[in-house]
Amino acid sequence: MRDIQHIIDGDNGDILKSSLEYLRFRVIGIMSKMESLSGRNLKPLADVPLGTLRKNATRLHGVCRYNQGIDKRRTDLSPLDVKEVALHPESLKNEWIRYAEFLMFHEFLHALGFSGHNRTFRQLESHWPDTGAKEMGIEFSKYLRQRNAKFAWKCPNCYWQTKRSMRAAGRYICRTCRVKLVDFALTID
Numbered sequence: 775m776r777d778i779q780h781i782i783d784g785d786n787g788d789i790l791k792s793s794l795e796y797l798r799f800r801v802i803g804i805m806s807k808m809e810s811l812s813g814r815n816l817k818p819l820a821d822v823p824l825g826t827l828r829k830n831a832t833r834l835h836g837v838c839r840y841n842q843g844i845d846k847r848r849t850d851l852s853p854l855d856v857k858e859v860a861l862h863p864e865s866l867k868n869e870w871i872r873y874a875e876f877l878m879f880h881e882f883l884h885a886l887g888f889s890g891h892n893r894t895f896r897q898l899e900s901h902w903p904d905t906g907a908k909e910m911g912i913e914f915s916k917y918l919r920q921r922n923a924k925f926a927w928k929c930p931n932c933y934w935q936t937k938r939s940m941r942a943a944g945r946y947i948c949r950t951c952r953v954k955l956v957d958f959a960l961t962i963d
């Protein structure tokens with residue numbers, strides 16, 4: 775049993791790596807067809823190290839980390855100044871892959887030297903052809919919160935429930951029944 779567990783874990787890392795590489799291939803392909811990026815050298819993006827964030831990260835979905843000592847305000851930043859582009863591992867699951875593509879595109883814009891979220895950046899970002907991919911971020915945040923929940927708050931009357939990271943501790947009532955919600959600890963897998 776232990777051996778099987780080990781094999782599954784090992785494979786999982788490889789799957790993450792290959793899906794990141796596949797994503798990179800797709801994203802660079804789409805970026806190379808974007809008019810607003812024509813004239814930009816996208817080739818160095820192929821060598822930017824890719825990684826994943828901690829599994830239990832909830833607020834951060836993606837990040838572009840520059841090499842140590844790099845001043846983000848420099849105007850000549852390039853992919854060579856990038857230590858790593860990392861995405862949330864959950865975003866690589868099939869149902870979120872459109873959002874993962876958008877995330878990688880967003881971080882690649884940073885890698886190309888657009889370090890801040892200024893007007894130019896937002897304009898370029900809005901040219902991503904899969905409209906609606908960016909909006910998936912709201913649902914993705916919700917999904918991560920549920921996933922990291924430690925408690926279920928349940929109404930003892932109608933059995934409505936919601937998952938949260940903190941206890942209700944008698945402070946919340948069911949909207950319908952007006953009775954106090956009860957905490958149930960969720961087992962962490």
Ligand SMILES: [Zn+2]
Nearest residue numbers: 880881884891
């Ligand atoms: Zn950003």
Ligand SMILES: [Zn+2]
Nearest residue numbers: 929932948951
């Ligand atoms: Zn109720």
